[in-house]
Amino acid sequence: MAAAAWPELSYPSWAPTCATLHRWLQIAGKVRLALSPHINHFWQATFYVNARGLTSSAIPLPGGEGVFEIVFDVAAGEVRVATSVGKAAALAMRPCTVKEFEREFLAALAGLGIAVTIWPMPVEIPNPVRFDQDEEHASCDLEAIRRWWRVLIQSERVFSQFRTGFIGKCSPVHLFWGSMDLAVTRFSGRRAPERPGADAVTREAYSHEVASVGFWPGSDDFPEPAYYAYAAPEPEGFKNAAIRPPAAFYSTQFGEYLLRYEEVRRAADPAAALMAFLESTYLAAAELGKWNRAELEREASVRR
Secondary structure, eight states, X not given: OHHHHSOOOOHHHHHHHHHHHHHXXXXXXXXXXXXXXXXXXXXXXXXXXXXXXXXXXXXXXXTSSOEEEEEEETXXXXXXEEETTSOEEEEEOOSOOHHHHHHHHHHHHXXXXXXXXXXOSOSSOSSOOOGGGOXXXXXXXXXXXXXXXXXXXXXXXXXXXXXXXXXSSBOOSEEETTTTEEEEEEEEEEEOOOOTTOOHHHHHHTSEEEEEEEEEOOOSSSOSOEEEEEEESOXXXXXXXXXXXXXXXEETTTTEEEEEHHHHHTSSSHHHHHHHHHHHHHXXXXXXXXXXXXXXXXXXXXXX
């Protein structure tokens, strides 16, 4: 049962599809960003795990007539857009270039009366190519995408349970399409030091002290899926803290703790192994950062 719930996910085996999907998500995410009212830390632009794949949740329709929703229905293999005024459109998730996907997706929106202009450049991707010029990325292995989604389901379940232990400011469990990571972030309540030279997004993301955890599918720099945890600003001694499970380690390359997904899925109790990582990294950040834990945490008996 654990093996089925926590499937194998080899980054090299689906890297081309991952790269293509990443850009598709960015196109849809930029639509959400363009039409949604701003929320602190850009939380209005993210996606959420649901029973079909990923959803944007409600996005205001231009003109104030209602809302629409974008769903990457991984189970059915399609991208759907539905409005509250009874209109809908769908695109098959199939091998096609990023250029084709952007053209078809924006045309589908226009057919529903949703006029929107997005910045056509990918973000947080090395050597970015404009969406409307990208004919390189065109892979769509649906079974690989479904395995990734199943990992997101399990990760979201544990992240959401972890979130219940905190009564201070905390983000939703959401997927950032910039780096394609599922994350949840706790805040100490104190402002963080200014980051000279930081762009507007980074400046707002780290305006206050945070302890953040997440999951990402891998990259060329670290070609395997992993969970991560970091504190910003990082308190002294954080990188030498006692973190569980023993397979977790501090990466000086990335400035954060990493726990390979394979270590979690092979554990006797994967959810417990992941929760140990989340809890121990948070405790290290909160203790060493002198957070007011009595005011920020809910008693374990109440959480259950």
